[in-house]
Amino acid sequence: MRNLLTTAATAALVALAVPALAEIRIGASLSATGPAAFLGDPELRTLEMLVADLNAKGGIDGEKIKLVAYDDGGDPNKARTFATRLIEDDEVVAIIGGTTTGTTMSILAVAEEAKIPFISLAGAIDIIDPVKPFTFKTPHTDRMACQKIFEDMRKRGIGRIGMISGTDGFGASMQAQCKKVAPDYGIEIVADETYDPRDADMTAQLTKIKGTAGVQAVLNPGFGQGPAIVTRNYWQLAIDLPFYQSHGVASDGFIQLAGIEAVEGVRLPGTALLVADLLAADDPQKPLVDAYKAMFESKTGTPVSTFGGYAHDAFLIMTDAITRAGSAEPAAIRDAIEATAGLAGTTGVYTFSPEDHLGLDLSAFRMLEIRGGTWTLVE
Amino acid sequence: MSELLQFLLSGVTVGAVYALVALGFTMIYNASDVVNFAQGEFVMLGGMITVFAHAAGAPLPLAALTAVVATAALGVAMNKLAIEPARGAPVVSLVIITIGASIFIRGAAQLIFGKQIHRFPAFSGEDPIRILGATILPQSLWVIGGAVVIFVGLWLFFTRTLLGRAVLATSNNRLAAQLVGINTPFVMTLSFAMSAGIGALAGVLVTPITLTAYDVGLAFALKGFAAAMLGGMGNPKGALAGGLIVGVLEAMTAGYLSSQYKDAAAFIIIFAVLFFRPQGLFGRQSTDRV
Numbered sequence A: 001m002r003n004l005l006t007t008a009a010t011a012a013l014v015a016l017a018v019p020a021l022a023e024i025r026i027g028a029s030l031s032a033t034g035p036a037a038f039l040g041d042p043e044l045r046t047l048e049m050l051v052a053d054l055n056a057k058g059g060i061d062g063e064k065i066k067l068v069a070y071d072d073g074g075d076p077n078k079a080r081t082f083a084t085r086l087i088e089d090d091e092v093v094a095i096i097g098g099t100t101t102g103t104t105m106s107i108l109a110v111a112e113e114a115k116i117p118f119i120s121l122a123g124a125i126d127i128i129d130p131v132k133p134f135t136f137k138t139p140h141t142d143r144m145a146c147q148k149i150f151e152d153m154r155k156r157g158i159g160r161i162g163m164i165s166g167t168d169g170f171g172a173s174m175q176a177q178c179k180k181v182a183p184d185y186g187i188e189i190v191a192d193e194t195y196d197p198r199d200a201d202m203t204a205q206l207t208k209i210k211g212t213a214g215v216q217a218v219l220n221p222g223f224g225q226g227p228a229i230v231t232r233n234y235w236q237l238a239i240d241l242p243f244y245q246s247h248g249v250a251s252d253g254f255i256q257l258a259g260i261e262a263v264e265g266v267r268l269p270g271t272a273l274l275v276a277d278l279l280a281a282d283d284p285q286k287p288l289v290d291a292y293k294a295m296f297e298s299k300t301g302t303p304v305s306t307f308g309g310y311a312h313d314a315f316l317i318m319t320d321a322i323t324r325a326g327s328a329e330p331a332a333i334r335d336a337i338e339a340t341a342g343l344a345g346t347t348g349v350y351t352f353s354p355e356d357h358l359g360l361d362l363s364a365f366r367m368l369e370i371r372g373g374t375w376t377l378v379e
Numbered sequence B: 001m002s003e004l005l006q007f008l009l010s011g012v013t014v015g016a017v018y019a020l021v022a023l024g025f026t027m028i029y030n031a032s033d034v035v036n037f038a039q040g041e042f043v044m045l046g047g048m049i050t051v052f053a054h055a056a057g058a059p060l061p062l063a064a065l066t067a068v069v070a071t072a073a074l075g076v077a078m079n080k081l082a083i084e085p086a087r088g089a090p091v092v093s094l095v096i097i098t099i100g101a102s103i104f105i106r107g108a109a110q111l112i113f114g115k116q117i118h119r120f121p122a123f124s125g126e127d128p129i130r131i132l133g134a135t136i137l138p139q140s141l142w143v144i145g146g147a148v149v150i151f152v153g154l155w156l157f158f159t160r161t162l163l164g165r166a167v168l169a170t171s172n173n174r175l176a177a178q179l180v181g182i183n184t185p186f187v188m189t190l191s192f193a194m195s196a197g198i199g200a201l202a203g204v205l206v207t208p209i210t211l212t213a214y215d216v217g218l219a220f221a222l223k224g225f226a227a228a229m230l231g232g233m234g235n236p237k238g239a240l241a242g243g244l245i246v247g248v249l250e251a252m253t254a255g256y257l258s259s260q261y262k263d264a265a266a267f268i269i270i271f272a273v274l275f276f277r278p279q280g281l282f283g284r285q286s287t288d289r290v
Helices: A002-017 A037-056 A076-088 A101-114 A142-155 A169-185 A203-211 A225-236 A252-258 A272-278 A286-300 A306-325 A330-338 B002-032 B039-055 B060-086 B091-113 B138-160 B162-172 B174-179 B184-210 B217-231 B236-257 B259-276
Strands: A023-030 A064-071 A094-097 A118-120 A135-137 A160-166 A188-195 A217-220 A243-245 A267-270 A366-371 A374-377 B129-131 B134-136
Touching: A023 A037, A023 A076, A023 A306, A037 A064, A037 A286, A037 A306, A064 A076, A076 A094, A076 A101, A094 A101, A094 A306, A101 A118, A101 A135, A118 A306, A142 A169, A142 A243, A142 A267, A142 A366, A160 A169, A160 A203, A160 A225, A169 A188, A188 A203, A188 B259, A203 A225, A203 B002, A203 B236, A203 B259, A217 A225, A225 A243, A225 A252, A225 B184, A272 A286, A272 A306, A272 A366, A272 A374, A286 A306, A306 A330, B002 B039, B002 B134, B002 B138, B002 B162, B002 B184, B002 B217, B002 B236, B039 B060, B039 B091, B039 B184, B039 B217, B060 B091, B060 B184, B091 B217, B134 B138, B138 B162, B138 B184, B138 B236, B162 B174, B162 B184, B174 B184, B217 B236, B217 B259, B236 B259
Parallel strands: A023 A064, A023 A094, A094 A118, A118 A135, A160 A188, A160 A217, A217 A243, A243 A267
Antiparallel strands: A267 A366, A366 A374, B129 B134
16 A cells, blocks of 8 residues: 555656756745735735746746745745745746835845846835846836826926825825925925824814915825825815825725715826726727736636736736746846836836836826716826 | 814814723723723724625614624623633733734734725715814714713713622722622623623724724724823723813814824823823722732
């Protein structure tokens, strides 16, 4: 009996080993659980789905992709350990991941030292500014969101604004970036208030902004339930000024939480993925966005999110680079990523250069306005 | 003038939320001297269970009742499974057990309810009520009303009923209470059920304003705890006053000074009060016989 088992096990091992002649090993460290799970979970599902899909189609030039994914739970220390394990034990040729800025910074240090190309899915501009040779990222930065919003304000002749920002990482970072770029657009911030993301009521801050002389519009950088409460309070106080939210709340959940009556007329910058149905037929992003949305929603049964889109784009850039490089050597992949030009993803159209490892411009954001409880594109 | 009124209404709205949470601490503290750090989780469960019962098709009042009863049952279970087995342990150990229970409930809620943020409709419409140029949401009146009703109920319970006196006696000296025939295990069970029920009711009332998610409990517990300490732990009057004072202070600081100092200002006042009156504004002076 035991002999039989051994034989069976050996046979199984041999059977498993044979097809693994040539495979491209790509590593990932994502925060599929923990506080950033709502970002990391769709990212991991997206990667697993795309790898299976690509392998079913025959892989890259006949070579299958093997995804080695770890869950760092949002802990930068774990992310560092996993990055080391990915490179030394799993011998991956490239890494996708770093759901949050914290975990990204850990992986970045390890990847740069080992000279392994790394595409981050986190927001902060510090990841690619200054440029590091092996590090790239797919999400747009909060500075770009500020620029997009200010551009729209200028078109409407708005020059003096009030800001009400969350004190969490997202809100504070965007608040700082907006204050930095406001002078470039001739925007003056005349009121600058904050709230704790757990606060129950922000009418005091909004009343103060309302009472500030010369305010022409209000901007609310924030994330989670804070912006929904701010929007409800804004409506409660009947403030009659244009109201801008950030890309942090660009989801249908925001409309439901804040209520249809309160979100009427709110503007915010969002990605093409959010308004897939509204894109023009000749939009370069349309085929990809439609395909990803359909595949993700049929496979997982949950609505597609911007965050999964970041992972989609990272995988697309990676496989595109490996195909063009014709080799799975880390250095060749890096050079090919840097040479990416005009590659349409779900977030935007990527064009990397030795000076630019983000590859997106302001056209990646679409200015959206909520009308009658649904998204519309601002022309 | 209308600005001052708006700050005041904003402060009262927030303060009533704090007061509701603070009132929940009273029962367990009075029965056992234990500060129950899972109180915020009871508030979260009140909101969450209502959301899911409502989404499953139950009318709002029935969903709210389900949430209060289910959370009260959970409070009893927590007492039976976690607190009673450690009966002889010092108060500090029991407090630490409640912290463990709160982490457990939060984790379970994350698995069962998911990580999304939820809300359900306000009880009597969403249209703000205008008073002299300032506005307040009808739901805020529900919160304030709820806090006052619970306060009056607790006050009557502790001063006018035999059972309420039995709770106070148990806290004072458990052995003596047992000797005069008070069923102290029952008093403990009752206090956990009532605390959990009050917490859940608070969650039902505040969710249309504050929204809810699996992890909101901690923030509620912290502010509610601060309010209860300011007013005097264990005193329903103190909980109500402490909550409203903290809320109005925050709103006034945000309105007239800067929202950056909002939390700091409230806590500085709390420190100052506790420095001169360690038992809180309405707390009873405790003396220990040596």
